[in-house]
Amino acid sequence: MSDASDETHIDEAVETASTSQGGTATVEPESRDSEVERAAASTPRTVPLSVDNLRKTFGGITAVDGVSFTVESGTVTGLIGPNGAGKSTTFNLIAGALEPNSGTVTFNGEDITGRRPDEIANKGMVRTFQIARELPEMTVLENLMLAPKHQLGEDLWRSVVPGARSTVVEQEAELRERVWEMLEFFEIDHIAEQEAGTLSGGQRKLLEMARALMTDPDLLLLDEPMAGVNPTLEEKILDRIHDLRVNEGLTFLLVEHDMDVIMENCEHVIVMHQGKVLAEGEPEAIKNNDQVIDAYLGEDI
Amino acid sequence: MSDTNSDAGADGPLGGLFDGLSRRSSDLLLVFGALFAIYALFTIFVFGQGINSVVSTLRFLTFLILVYGMLALALNLHWGYTGLFNIGVAGFMAVGVYTMAMLSGDPAGSPPGLGLPVPIGIIGGMVAAALVGLVAALPALRLKADYLAIVTLGLSEIIRLTYNSEAFNQWIQGATSTITSRVGFLPDGGAGTGAGSGIQVPSPAGPVRTLFFEGGRAGNPTPLGDAVFAVTDPIGIQQNVVVEWAYVLVLAVVLLGFYWLLSRIGNSPFGRVLKSIREDELVASSLGKHVEIFKVKVFMLGCALMGLAGILWQGSFGFVSPNDFMPVVTFYIFVAVIIGGSGSNTGSIIGSILFVGLLFEGPRRALGALGNRVDFGRAPNSFGDAVAPILSGDITPFFAYAVANRSALVFVLLGTVLIIIIQTRPDGALGGRNEPAAAVDLSTRPEKQPTTATDGGENQ
Numbered sequence: 001m002s003d004a005s006d007e008t009h010i011d012e013a014v015e016t017a018s019t020s021q022g023g024t025a026t027v028e029p030e031s032r033d034s035e036v037e038r039a040a041a042s043t044p045r046t047v048p049l050s051v052d053n054l055r056k057t058f059g060g061i062t063a064v065d066g067v068s069f070t071v072e073s074g075t076v077t078g079l080i081g082p083n084g085a086g087k088s089t090t091f092n093l094i095a096g097a098l099e100p101n102s103g104t105v106t107f108n109g110e111d112i113t114g115r116r117p118d119e120i121a122n123k124g125m126v127r128t129f130q131i132a133r134e135l136p137e138m139t140v141l142e143n144l145m146l147a148p149k150h151q152l153g154e155d156l157w158r159s160v161v162p163g164a165r166s167t168v169v170e171q172e173a174e175l176r177e178r179v180w181e182m183l184e185f186f187e188i189d190h191i192a193e194q195e196a197g198t199l200s201g202g203q204r205k206l207l208e209m210a211r212a213l214m215t216d217p218d219l220l221l222l223d224e225p226m227a228g229v230n231p232t233l234e235e236k237i238l239d240r241i242h243d244l245r246v247n248e249g250l251t252f253l254l255v256e257h258d259m260d261v262i263m264e265n266c267e268h269v270i271v272m273h274q275g276k277v278l279a280e281g282e283p284e285a286i287k288n289n290d291q292v293i294d295a296y297l298g299e300d301i
Numbered sequence: 302m303s304d305t306n307s308d309a310g311a312d313g314p315l316g317g318l319f320d321g322l323s324r325r326s327s328d329l330l331l332v333f334g335a336l337f338a339i340y341a342l343f344t345i346f347v348f349g350q351g352i353n354s355v356v357s358t359l360r361f362l363t364f365l366i367l368v369y370g371m372l373a374l375a376l377n378l379h380w381g382y383t384g385l386f387n388i389g390v391a392g393f394m395a396v397g398v399y400t401m402a403m404l405s406g407d408p409a410g411s412p413p414g415l416g417l418p419v420p421i422g423i424i425g426g427m428v429a430a431a432l433v434g435l436v437a438a439l440p441a442l443r444l445k446a447d448y449l450a451i452v453t454l455g456l457s458e459i460i461r462l463t464y465n466s467e468a469f470n471q472w473i474q475g476a477t478s479t480i481t482s483r484v485g486f487l488p489d490g491g492a493g494t495g496a497g498s499g500i501q502v503p504s505p506a507g508p509v510r511t512l513f514f515e516g517g518r519a520g521n522p523t524p525l526g527d528a529v530f531a532v533t534d535p536i537g538i539q540q541n542v543v544v545e546w547a548y549v550l551v552l553a554v555v556l557l558g559f560y561w562l563l564s565r566i567g568n569s570p571f572g573r574v575l576k577s578i579r580e581d582e583l584v585a586s587s588l589g590k591h592v593e594i595f596k597v598k599v600f601m602l603g604c605a606l607m608g609l610a611g612i613l614w615q616g617s618f619g620f621v622s623p624n625d626f627m628p629v630v631t632f633y634i635f636v637a638v639i640i641g642g643s644g645s646n647t648g649s650i651i652g653s654i655l656f657v658g659l660l661f662e663g664p665r666r667a668l669g670a671l672g673n674r675v676d677f678g679r680a681p682n683s684f685g686d687a688v689a690p691i692l693s694g695d696i697t698p699f700f701a702y703a704v705a706n707r708s709a710l711v712f713v714l715l716g717t718v719l720i721i722i723i724q725t726r727p728d729g730a731l732g733g734r735n736e737p738a739a740a741v742d743l744s745t746r747p748e749k750q751p752t753t754a755t756d757g758g759e760n761q
Contacts, residue, residue: 121589135580139735141743146573147588153570153740156598160565172740177747193744215588
């Protein structure tokens with residue numbers, strides 16, 4: 001089972017590496033879905049990510065307490081909740097940065113619970129960080145060039161041995177083209193040669209999203225992508241998210257504090273409170289849910 | 302905003318000297334400029350002692366610069382590129398030299414060796430250093446930087462004390478002889494380390510010597526030797542000095558090889574992952590890079606290069622003992638990398654030139670030359686006696702003291718300079734400049750839309 005889906009992903013990466021895809025979608029959302037379906041015939045094709053009964057304790061504190069939810073393909077799903085609700089911990093559990101005490105995470109029909117972050121990223125689920133983690137002493141270009149999966153030149157011998165290196169150089173030229181397209185897509189091409197450490201907070205957020213997208217993911221985990229970002233930039237980020245969702249069939253799971261952002265942009269909302277899923281549903285329903293209102297007002301429930 | 306102009310400021314104090322030239326030519330100018338400046342300085346020190354003395358001094362200087370350059374490059378791969386704080390360089394050098402000596406040493410010697418050809422011994426030494434690196438890396442690379450430093454320092458001392466141990470010497474001789482006695486073409490005696498009394502090393506300079514002398518014996522020159530000596534003898538350069546220079550040229554070629562290899566690694570996707578590991582491991586792994594595999598690979602490669610550098614350096618003297626691999630050797634290499642600027646391969650070479658020329662050998666030679674030309678009288682017995690007369694305007698005792706104790710004063714100078722550099726120029730001569738890690742020039746944009754608001758594309 002797991003072998004089959006690995007192969008699919010390698011095929012996909014080779015395909016995208018040779019066809020150079022960035023701002024323009026060469027892979028139709030439909031064909032991407034059917035590929036996933038073939039790899040994971042047992043899972044309904046509309047649910048790439050499902051989390052089942054996740055539990056994580058730190059010492060005596062239970063940060064995540066039996067959380068279950070699913071994320072449907074091609075949606076923007078919001079994960080909200082007051083501070084300390086366990087959103088970020090859930091995120092870290094899904095992305096492999098933390099290992100759960102119990103429960104499972106299933107991605108594209110495969111159990112990925114407790115896998116390493118790099119394994120999960122290579123399966124097509126990539127995350128960003130709450131506080132942007134740019135690679136400060138690398139340029140914006142280098143930051144983006146790093147991200148694509150399965151680069152030939154990541155093999156030491158191929159980067160060094162004369163002859164073999166020409167394939168690396170060739171692939172680098174293709175990646176460079178995709179990188180510049182991605183920079184243009186996020187309108188940060190004018191800072192391409194700056195070291196990432198010199199960017200402003202908002203630019204870092206854009207850089208992180210652009211970098212995550214360079215891995216050509218199926219599902220993006222965005223941890224507070226709009227935190228500390230001005231309204232204009234916020235609009236820009238949301239535009240990009242919708243663009244990618246519609247044109248490339250990407251799926252998004254985003255943690256956010258701003259209720260308005262969530263309500264206006266998500267098809268599906270999951271509300272967490274004190275480590276548990278408090279409510280789940282469409283934004284309208286969530287907005288009128290008494291328990292949610294109480295949780296956000298801080299009342300005891 | 303203009304991004305191209307920001308390069309100059311970020312290139313470190315020396316990087317902006319030759320603006321307008323391509324980086325490669327300005328690097329070459331810097332390296333040879335620094336080298337010849339140091340040559341000129343040292344020529345002054347020994348001027349008047351004859352041409353042989355000058356040529357011989359410059360040979361020794363170049364030799365040190367080259368071996369430090371190799372080690373600084375290898376350390377730069379670990380520390381500058383990947384952020385692996387390896388302070389056990391001396392230990393990995395020791396493994397390289399000792400393994401080489403044991404593989405290629407004379408079977409009739411004391412301790413005995415296996416008598417294999419020198420090239421096999423060198424490869425064996427590099428492989429052994431890489432394997433010891435692997436053993437250190439597997440548990441240690443899971444640790445954070447500071448703990449890796451402690452582990453590698455500890456390991457290098459364990460290695461040194463192991464080679465110093467008579468018990469280990471006995472054991473390894475016994476163990477290897479049980480193996481070699483069953484293998485037809487190997488001598489039965491096995492191979493030992495010589496413990497505290499050291500070990501004979503078949504010098505890698507030996508083959509170079511046989512180019513000039515039949516069988517390596519002086520006074521019996523080959524046709525090549527005859528041809529070269531016909532030029533050098535009339536000038537007054539001793540034949541030994543010529544042969545030693547030839548070995549230095551071989552080392553220069555090896556250093557170029559190191560530089561070529563490491564630049565290629567730096568300018569590749571592999572090097573890009575290394576840099577990202579240095580910057581933020583979690584980001585690298587969140588982007589799908591298996592961080593530990595990269596670290597193990599790069600650690601083993603760096604250790605193999607350290608082993609090779611150790612063989613070419615200490616091994617060329619024909620004899621080593623555990624005391625040649627004290628932790629201070631590692632410290633010197635770190636100083637060279639810091640002066641040059643960690644993260645830059647060219648910086649590592651410039652750092653080695655400046656370290657050897659201005660800190661390690663320079664002050665000692667300068668004070669020696671001063672002492673030869675000026676008579677300061679008898680040196681005072683203590684630092685206090687040397688400094689106190691300065692207050693009354695008499696600086697002669699101080700100079701007399703400095704000349705007499707110049708070897709010790711080098712350490713004071715080293716420490717002072719290191720503190721000043723770290724306080725004021727933590728990026729070193731060339732550090733902090735941007736050497737983008739990619740196999741192609743990233744500034745080259747796809748052709749379309751040349752009018753967008755950027756000036757990044759005009760860089761080259």
